[in-house]
Amino acid sequence: xxxxxxxxxxxxxxxxxxxxxxxxxxxxxxxxxxxxxxxxxxxxxxxxxxxxxxxxxxxxxxxxxxxxxxxxxxxxxxxxxxxxxxxxxxxxxxxxxxxxxxxxxxxxxxxxxxxxxxxxxxxxxxxxxxxxxxxxxxxxxxxxxxxxxxxxxxxxxxxxxxxxxxxxxxxxxxxxxxxxxxxxxxxxxxxxxxxxxxxxxxxxxxxxxxxxxxxxxxxxxxxxxxxxxxxxxxxxxxxxxxxxxxxxxxxxxxxxxxxxxxxxxxxxxxxxxxxxxxxxxxxxxxxxxxxxxxxxxxxxxxxxxxxxxxxxxxxxxxxxxxxxxxxxxxxxxxxxxxxxxxxxxxxxxxxxxxxxxxxxxxxxxxxxxxxxxxxxxxxxxxxxxxxxxxxxxxxxxxxxxxxxx
Numbered sequence: 430x431x432x433x434x435x436x437x438x439x440x441x442x443x444x445x446x447x448x449x450x451x452x453x454x455x456x457x458x459x460x461x462x463x464x465x466x467x468x469x470x471x472x473x474x475x476x477x478x479x480x481x482x483x484x485x486x487x488x489x490x491x492x493x494x495x496x497x498x499x500x501x502x503x504x505x506x507x508x509x510x511x512x513x514x515x516x517x518x519x520x521x522x523x524x525x526x527x528x529x530x531x532x533x534x535x536x537x538x539x540x541x542x543x544x545x546x547x548x549x550x551x552x553x554x555x556x557x558x559x560x561x562x563x564x565x566x567x568x569x570x571x572x573x574x575x576x577x578x579x580x581x582x583x584x585x586x587x588x589x590x591x592x593x594x595x596x597x598x599x600x601x602x603x604x605x606x607x608x609x610x611x612x613x614x615x616x617x618x619x620x621x622x623x624x625x626x627x628x629x630x631x632x633x634x635x636x637x638x639x640x641x642x643x644x645x646x647x648x649x650x651x652x653x654x655x656x657x658x659x660x661x662x663x664x665x666x667x668x669x670x671x672x673x674x675x676x677x678x679x680x681x682x683x684x685x686x687x688x689x690x691x692x693x694x695x696x697x698x699x700x701x702x703x704x705x706x707x708x709x710x711x712x713x714x715x716x717x718x719x720x721x722x723x724x725x726x727x728x729x730x731x732x733x734x735x736x737x738x739x740x741x742x743x744x745x746x747x748x749x750x751x752x753x754x755x756x757x758x759x760x761x762x763x764x765x766x767x768x769x770x771x772x773x774x775x776x777x778x779x780x781x782x783x784x785x786x787x788x789x790x791x792x793x794x795x796x797x798x799x800x801x802x803x804x805x806x807x808x809x810x811x812x813x814x815x816x817x818x819x820x821x822x823x824x825x826x827x828x829x830x831x832x833x834x
Contacts, residue, residue, distance in 0.1 A: 437520070445515040448522075454513040459485075459524065460532060463505045464636045474501065477636065478509060478524065484636075487511075489526040499531050503637055504538020507531055537637055541644055544671060548646070553653045554674045560658040562678050562689065566626035568595040569690050570657070572615030575600040579633050579662075579683040586687035594691055597625055603632035608642030613651045620656055628655070629686045630672060631662030643670035652676050662686035781814075790814040 435443075448454050461478035468474055472491030477484045487509065501507065511526040548554060569587065573579045575598060587594050599615035602608035612630055619625050630652075632640070642648075643663045652659050652675040661676035662683040673679040680686035731737070776782060784790070791799045792812045799811065812821050 441515060441517050441520045444520070445517055448514055449512075456510075457513060457524075458508065458510050460506065460508045461485075462537070463501055463507055464503050464638065466501055466503050474526075476501065478507070479636075479638075485513075485522065485524050487524040487526055489529065493527050497529060501529065501531075504541070505531060537641065541637075541671070544644065544646060544649075545674065548649055548671065548675065553649055558653065560655075560677045562658050562660065563626045565692055566594060566690055568597060568625040570597045570599065570615075570619040570625035570628040572599045572601050572612055572619075572628060572630045573632055573683070574603045577603065577633060579603075579631055582682075582684045583629065583687040586684055587691040590688065590691040590696075602642070604635070604639045604642050609645035609648045612642065613648055616651050616655055616659070623657070625657060627690055628657050628659045629662060629680075629683070629690070630659060630676070631680070631683045631686060632664070633683065634665040634668065640664050640668060640670055643672040645671065648672060649675040660686045660689060784814065784816045787816075 461480050464477045464479055466476040472494060474489040474494050476487050478487050508530045509526045510528045511524050513524050516523050571583055584596055587596060599618055601611035601615050619628055640663055649671050652672060658677045660678045660680050661672040662680040663670040663672055666681035680689060793799055794810050810823050812819055
């Protein structure tokens with residue numbers, strides 16, 4: 430019997446019809462552990478459902494996902510109701526979920542949390558022991574698969590951003606039972622030779638099983654005891670491993686780790702220009718401040734110049750001297766005028782001045798003025814003052830005549 434040659438499309442169509450018409454597969458209740466969980470921007474949910482032996486890819490459309498009363502996440506044990514079918518375009522088997530119920534955390538997730546809590550109590554994750562990542566390392570050690578996308582991304586980014594950095598690769602396994610041992614050997618290799626400034630350990634994304642090598646207790650201890658700073662870059666941004674917590678710095682991806690250790694020339698030029706502007710501003714402000722201070726001191730010096738002070742004092746002294754002389758002259762002239770007036774009055778009132786008009790003054794022996802005949806006594810001695818002199822004489826009065834007026 431000659432077999433009919435079928436096309437891929439025909440095979441997929443046959444498988445799809447067979448599975449879709451199977452009563453059990455068309456209405457199935459399945460339990461397992463969630464891994465590779467992703468929430469699409471359109472609201473659809475993509476994940477894998479697995480047990481210890483196998484896994485199946487699953488999808489839940491937005492119309493069913495909105496009815497969930499919890500948020501699914503990796504490591505969670507769930508019970509899913511749906512139908513199994515073939516995705517016609519690539520022939521892959523998928524479980525199309527209509528409902529989901531949480532039944533507990535997965536074994537691997539429980540193991541991860543238990544180890545994390547234990548190491549945390551021991552201080553392995555303590556920030557006090559974290560080593561500082563050098564800003565401009567000259568040599569970078571990388572412990573990862575030599576054939577994976579991670580090492581290609583690291584080399585491409587570092588060489589593009591900073592060509593002067595040497596990259597030293599220690600090839601290791603990144604998944605499987607023996608992977609932790611080879612990663613530990615890589616860290617130990619670089620520490621013994623002290624030949625690099627920083628170490629990157631990591632790999633690209635994957636399921637929790639594929640990333641499990643980085644959840645090893647001995648690897649966490651090796652990272653903690655490393656003398657060289659270590660950056661852990663395991664999986665994608667949403668993936669967290671024990672190595673991430675134990676390392677000195679976690680990078681979301683291996684590309685991010687490469688950017689951390691390689692300061693780009695453009696970035697350095699921007700920083701240099703920024704610091705140059707700050708330096709110029711500080712120097713300019715300092716010069717301006719010092720100039721203002723100098724100008725202020727110069728003004729104070731000029732205002733307190735001894736020559737200027739002496740000149741000012743001399744000018745004040747001259748003004749005071751002029752005012753004093755003016756005042757003295759004014760007082761002298763004023764007093765001279767007063768003296769002249771008083772002298773004139775005195776001259777007018779001086780009894781001697783009447784002698785020049787033909788009068789005389791008679792004084793008795795006591796120099797008292799006699800102005801009547803009655804005041805004369807017999808044999809009195811009198812002095813008569815006249816214009817051109819005075820005479821002493823004794824007189825006798827026989828008759829006296831009173832005059833009126």
